[in-house]
Amino acid sequence: MNGRSRSLWVLAVVGLLYVAVGVLQSWPLALTILNDGLIVAITALGVNMQWGYAGLFNVGVSGFFALGGLAVVLVSMPLDPQAWSAGTPRLLVALVILALVIFAAMRLYRVLGAGWLRIVSLIVFIGVGVTVFRTVFNPAAKAVEAINAAVTGNIGGLGLPVPFSFIVAAAFAAAAGWAVAKIALGLRSDYLAIATLGIGQIIISVLMNESWLDRGVKNVVGISRWPVPEEVRLQKQPWFIDLAHTLGMHLTTTSTVFVGLCFAALFTAILLVILLLAELSLRSPWGRMMRAIRDNEVAAEAMGKDVKRRHLQVFVLGCAVIGIAGALFVMLHGLFSPVNYNDALRYTFLIWSMVILGGSGNNLGSVLGALIIMLIWDEAGSVGPHLFALLTSPLADGPLKTHLINSAVEMRLPAVGLVLLLVLRFSPKGLLPER
Amino acid sequence: MGAPFLIGEKMTGGYGAADILHDCTIAVEKGEIAVIVGPNGAGKSTAMKAVFGMLTLRHGQVRLDGEDITAFSPQARVAKGMAFVPQTDNVFLSMSVEENLEMGAFLRRDDIRPTMARIYDLFPVLKEKRRQAAGELSGGQRQQVAVGRALMTQPKVLMLDEPTAGVSPIVMDELFDRIIEISRTGISILMVEQNARQALNIADKGYVLVQGANRYTDTGEALLADPDVRKTFLGG
Amino acid sequence: MNILDAIVVLLNYVIIPATSYGAQLALGALGVTLIYGILRFSNFAHGDTMAFGTAVTILITWAFQAAGITFGPLPTALLALPLGIAVTALVLLFTDRAVYRFYRRKKAAPVILVIVSMGVMFVMNGLTRLIIGVQDQNFADGQRFIINAFQFRKMTGLAQGLALRTTSVITLLTAIIVVAALFWFLNHTRTGKSMRAFADNEDLALLSGINPERVVTVTWLLVAGLATTAGVLYGLDKSFMPFTYFQLLLPIFAAAVVGGLGNPLGAIVGGFVVAFSEVMSTYAWRMVAAYVLPRSLVPGGLMQLLTTDYKFAVSFAILVAVLLFKPTGIFKGKSV
């Protein structure tokens, strides 16, 4: 079977699986899973760029993904004039001060020669700088958080339509990726992994705790999803009621399916654009060079290729793509909940299993891997308990049985782990091997 | 003369798809010294590794004292009385000299102290430095540790891959003397040497390898006398 | 100005907690560093191994408690610990045979093994959730305090009371015993030395007749002991929640990297460096300052560098500093 027909086969099977969910369970469920799947597919594309093209190890995916979500909050939530007058400008000034302090400290580090003098003066400088930052920042943050704390209590957004945030999301994630790559690229491969693990956790801590920024653990709700319509609005439109009538479907179901389809169309469009760009880049001289570097770094370096620079580029690009996916995720759910992202298994390692299953280095593979794993993951939540109830039916009712049935959802963790291990062992090239 | 004590016969094989060795034969008689010489990249180290089972052969056989050991793992060969000092990375850098020697005797269950004392007699500097990490020793001292570690198994045959590499001329003479001394105790020695002239001088048997195949094989003396060998490999 | 009170406060909130935490991290980092030294990869499943071992130990503890077996003033969990270690060891050995050995034989690149360990992490994590759930479990019993703050105040007449919890002392003592035993094992036994030899130079170890499979087996046994002990001590000291253990991966890796990956002594030092930095930079120093500085000089703020929510940032900062300035760690580790 050649590469293309194999791709088509896998694509067809994945499509059938989703149709089967629609027919056997329900269409809204199939669409929910599909939309989640499309978003993680974009995330997986980002990871595949880093790992598949360049062999770079990013396990801070959840952090970059969450940063993309933050972009949606900051771009699309309405302007908050009260917060603005209470402290937003001062907060901005404080952040500029912080940036200057960091920049100056790096300069200072370079200017001063090694030795005690450098260490002492750096500590003093950073101490003073942070104190100045704090005296500006703390009161401003308090003031902003005090405003209408139950509903907002943060700086609000720019009031722009959501699609603008996609670019900002990419920029946020790219900037964070750039910072961590600057530090850890060029070191041993697992050091980059550990560094990204750290940056991911820190980003999420910041998002959870800086409530002036995004309400922290109180979550931001009611995020606009323009241009996708709201279900409740649809249900009141005469043409839509007619449509439901003609189809002979329940009004709420029709609206759910309709909205789901709108999202699916939007996500698919974005996915296809990114997929296309990724494929084009992979086939360009740039992509060939990337792969040459991955396959033999020493030789590439000897040939005068600037390996570190190329790695930096691809790492930042990958992070940007992950950021966009994060923005879409928040848009889909209309909710930004930083606590969520703490689940690194779901938001980082699950993505990795998708890339490996799909076939490292193969973009379409990552997409299909994502759609398959998402299906397993979500279905384990709905089918798992029934399956366990069936399996445990010979057992007498009791605490053990209840515990087992309740933990059925958790079975998806070992299930995904097992898929990952089996693929690595028996088919390390994945479903669609790299061409 | 009967069958040689250790022989790698008609060995063909390499690290991957391409063969490095082509029908290559090397052997050593009981209590004798056999020396392998040849240009860089000739496959001398590869031949040694092949004899020690660190690379799978496509053809050929390795026999020790008449027994076919081609399929044995390196550890099994150690247990059979073979010892090998590789060309590079031949000591445990982070471990003390004494621990290096102990590791050499890993498979032995009897009292290893007499053997260790003998090695300290052979290389007195090691006794002085026995608590020091091998990584802190000079190149020549490290080679002594490496040879010492190999001797700890009380081998019947000792294989040395360029034991004098990176060692000053004085220490080199010293090492050659020690090697002769070792062979006098009845241990067969199979060694690769870069300093061909000196090595062939002490060799009972010499092999000249070129591109993974035997080019000349004779006694050390005869090779030293052969004008072709002199011209091409001994610099006139 | 009152130096004694300041010292008591410092002990209560900085030195004692940081020492216990440091000991826990050190044990965790030792496991990571052993695997790195012998099997040559960064094991991402280590946090979940700790969680699994602890979960098993908790179940056994509950069984003991139900059967009326206790350990006097000491936590019953200590009694259950050896059994917990044994179960964890079996699981790790099974994992090695079923999963890692294949890649070892193939001499796969370390980065592949890291991904494999992610798969193992999923399975371990799921197992832990399956056997004990995701909730917080507090399983410390026995006597809570060795010195309690109230008695201390009464005895000494100081304003501040010193509180010394049993778990802190147990943590430190256990860690000292475990570490001493480990170092004795590595430096003075044949098997221990063969492990060091294997870590130092695998090929030469093979040439010396050292059996790699045996070395690997012993390594997993040690890792089971270290990880389970670290996890149980952490759980006794704070509480057990699988998720927290996953998050410990960062400080543990930071500790191992700071000390030099592959270097056991480094792992211990690294554990304490990370723990003290974390506690000291998230502690509000105002109370100490109030005791040692004249009133006029005591600042208005809390004198806290970071809130505890950002403790991960401390591990990260240390990690970054080491990576930037001394990638092989304080005590030279190995760099593959």
Ligand SMILES: Nc1ncnc2c1ncn2[C@@H]1O[C@H](COP(=O)(O)OP(=O)(O)OP(=O)(O)O)[C@@H](O)[C@H]1O
């Ligand atoms: N581990 C290896 N993997 C693949 N090829 C190797 C390996 N080691 C050596 N070779 C190749 O095998 C050939 C023979 O190498 P070998 O080390 O046996 O030469 P040598 O005669 O010992 O040279 P020298 O005098 O430099 O030690 C060389 O072309 C080398 O590139």
Ligand SMILES: [Mg+2]
């Ligand atoms: Mg050689």
